[in-house]
Amino acid sequence: MSEAKCLPTIGKSTPKVPTIGVFSPCDPRIDEDSRTRAKNIIKMVANTISGAVLLPDKTPAPVVYSDVLIDSEAQADIVAQQFREAGVDILICCPDTWAFPQLTGISLLQQFPANTPINITCGNSGPKPGVVYAHALNGAISQYGKMVSLNVGTWPDTGLDPQMTEQTAKNLIDWCYAAVTAVAVRGRRVVVFGHDSMGMETALAHVIPTRNTFGLEITRLDMKLLADMISKKAYDEKELKELRGWIDKHVGDRLELKDSADGERFNQSLAMYLVVRDIMSDLNAIGGGFMSQLEWGSDSRGLPLPVADCMESLFNSTFDHNGPKTAKPYATEADVQGLLTMLFTTYLSGGEPPLFMDLRKVWESWEIKKLADEIGLSGLPTDTDWIEKGLVDGNNSGSASFNWAGLPGTSVEDLMSGVQMPLADAGYFPGGGNSVTFMTPAGIDGIAARMAYSAVNGKFSMVWDEAKTTTVPEKLEKAMCNLTNWNWPHTFVVPKYASMVEYKQYAVANHFHMSWNLPVARMQHWMDLTGVLSVAPWAARPSFIEGVDRPQPLIHLINGGENSYKQML
Structure with a gap:
């Protein structure tokens, strides 16, 4: 017979700090270079906001990312587990290729509380149209009644290591401040x-x-x-x-x-x-x-x-x-x-x-x-x-x-x-x-x-x-x-x-x-x-x-x- 586990005593509590998680969907049919580019974009987006979003005590809000591209429900489950273990309570999706919304972003999102803030940031890309996915996901989430913010920004259409423009970064950082504020006061x-x-x-x-x-x-x-x-x-x-x-x-x-x-x-x-x-x-x-x-x-x-x-x-x-x-x-x-x-x-x-x-x-x-x-x-x-x-x-x-x-x-x-x-x-x-x-x-x-x-x-x-x-x-x-x-x-x-x-x-x-x-x-x-x-x-x-x-x-x-x-x- 299993026994319940008694948790160790805590002398002084430490309030939860909001953590931002960055991920990207993908399509299993996409070529390897495009998949490498998609992984690099995840890292680029995460590094853009890391250190740029400050709490009132001037410490930066933690930012994590997963380089597991979400092709289907299986990868959505993996990334969701990674994010749960990292304490993620704010989500940023940064697609650079077409993918299937229900199999990817929605399958991940449904594993988080209904009030979890989510942002979709993408470049206005043409070759493997991540912007098309962004519009599809934004429409799907909005139609089933959840707030989502879309940031169609700019980064180069080609190249393995694109960088977003300053305006794209500013738009994303402003949203991150709002999300951190909304999450940070909950339970305080x-x-x-x-x-x-x-x-x-x-x-x-x-x-x-x-x-x-x-x-x-x-x-x-x-x-x-x-x-x-x-x-x-x-x-x-x-x-x-x-x-x-x-x-x-x-x-x-x-x-x-x-x-x-x-x-x-x-x-x-x-x-x-x-x-x-x-x-x-x-x-x-x-x-x-x-x-x-x-x-x-x-x-x-x-x-x-x-x-x-x-x-x-x-x-x-x-x-x-x-x-x-x-x-x-x-x-x-x-x-x-x-x-x-x-x-x-x-x-x-x-x-x-x-x-x-x-x-x-x-x-x-x-x-x-x-x-x-x-x-x-x-x-x-x-x-x-x-x-x-x-x-x-x-x-x-x-x-x-x-x-x-x-x-x-x-x-x-x-x-x-x-x-x-x-x-x-x-x-x-x-x-x-x-x-x-x-x-x-x-x-x-x-x-x-x-x-x-x-x-x-x-x-x-x-x-x-x-x-x-x-x-x-x-x-x-x-x-x-x-x-x-x-x-x-x-x-x-x-x-x-x-x-x-x-x-x-x-x-x-x-x-x-x-x-x-x-x-x-x-x-x-x-x-x-x-x-x-x-x-x-x-x-x-x-x-x-x-x-x-x-x-x-x-x-x-x-x-x-x-x-x-x-x-x-």
């Missing part, structure tokens, strides 16, 4: 302290839809636990001194402290970072959020505690007192939909720091000119982005990554030299502590976006546009910032296609977010894989921009269009 969790701040529907933790759509868990903890752990000093006091020393070194007298009590409250804010960081590490969390107001720092019925602004900024940054680190998307006011936005864009960008902002004031061009007249500022430039179009003042009391105090690649020393930490508004935050403020420089290109959820259709959506940061003359900047909160971070954002009227009317929440190094096609591929609705209703934006947008998947086209298909899921 974020940790949110408290409920959504002030009962905002747009910030609610939609626990079941989030679980069903993304496979992501939302661990909810009470803020009392954090308050108790701070009171018990459940942190390394030596490390707290090191963190405070790091702030003193980089911020200096721009950290406003009027007395020793202010200093103690600020230290308490720093201790929050250490405690929450350790809790998130224990739970293998990939992001988080903190409610803060009202109960934590603003409700005078209790004992208001210091604000969490510095803690939130540290989480969203790629560095702290210990040196370089992974940016952990962190949402102020426990804004879970904001957290989801930043989480996915951080993965899609390969770990770039997210920016959390209030949609504080949308300035149309005429409003900027009017303010300039009121403050006696003349001679405004006539050809700048903000004078032609207007701008959005992104301004919030918490969660602004320190990285956004400078351009991408700016040193820690230079970034922190632009950061101030004034005392928090005592009327708004009677618990005290310090805010964070800086001005983001002009010249950062990225995507400004915000997720939403609808109870009507049970779907998440992403409202997005390409955008860039800008600046205005110093006197005008000061006047604009003083109209909101000068002592909070400011990022002046100019959307590429949305008008200021559209931005005023189509915002899905009072918060929005921005990430750099995030190609449009990458986000679109991710929305395809997750069923998230794409919302870009800007009148000035074409429906398809070649070289920017990804081509629509066939499954969208044969089911009434993108939104129609996604509503059926």
Whole structure:
């Protein structure tokens, strides 16, 4: 009688890392040189993406390939076993010859879970038409109802060792980022302290839809636990001194402290970072959020505690007192939909720091000119982005990554030299502590976006546009910032296609977010894989921009269009 096997104990779990597997079908009737070429193409495709797709911690996603050409079901079974043993959960098919879809690609695909991302990348080859197979396989998979992405690219028709073009590689890498993002968050969790701040529907933790759509868990903890752990000093006091020393070194007298009590409250804010960081590490969390107001720092019925602004900024940054680190998307006011936005864009960008902002004031061009007249500022430039179009003042009391105090690649020393930490508004935050403020420089290109959820259709959506940061003359900047909160971070954002009227009317929440190094096609591929609705209703934006947008998947086209298909899921 056989006995069940007891598995060895694991001290600390290691989350699964998405692994990409590359394969190719073939036809047993094909000549040997063509088969050799097909094997070389598998290796070429795998090496093209190997090292090019980064996880948020900047480690590359693993890539494996099989040089077993899939002629029939027998080889499909062999490659499937190879891939299972290698932990493959993302598939790339790179055909260079004709083959039989059901005997090859489909026989392999059916041995993986239904939500396994699959991409077909081929050259537009003529001699042994792999592109014909690609269209046949794409059509077959789409007709039986599975999402598949087709990338008809370019590599030479002849020669044993062809190389794909840069554009073909870019298209494939963008899809790989989307697939890795979709797979990487499955089974992971974020940790949110408290409920959504002030009962905002747009910030609610939609626990079941989030679980069903993304496979992501939302661990909810009470803020009392954090308050108790701070009171018990459940942190390394030596490390707290090191963190405070790091702030003193980089911020200096721009950290406003009027007395020793202010200093103690600020230290308490720093201790929050250490405690929450350790809790998130224990739970293998990939992001988080903190409610803060009202109960934590603003409700005078209790004992208001210091604000969490510095803690939130540290989480969203790629560095702290210990040196370089992974940016952990962190949402102020426990804004879970904001957290989801930043989480996915951080993965899609390969770990770039997210920016959390209030949609504080949308300035149309005429409003900027009017303010300039009121403050006696003349001679405004006539050809700048903000004078032609207007701008959005992104301004919030918490969660602004320190990285956004400078351009991408700016040193820690230079970034922190632009950061101030004034005392928090005592009327708004009677618990005290310090805010964070800086001005983001002009010249950062990225995507400004915000997720939403609808109870009507049970779907998440992403409202997005390409955008860039800008600046205005110093006197005008000061006047604009003083109209909101000068002592909070400011990022002046100019959307590429949305008008200021559209931005005023189509915002899905009072918060929005921005990430750099995030190609449009990458986000679109991710929305395809997750069923998230794409919302870009800007009148000035074409429906398809070649070289920017990804081509629509066939499954969208044969089911009434993108939104129609996604509503059926």
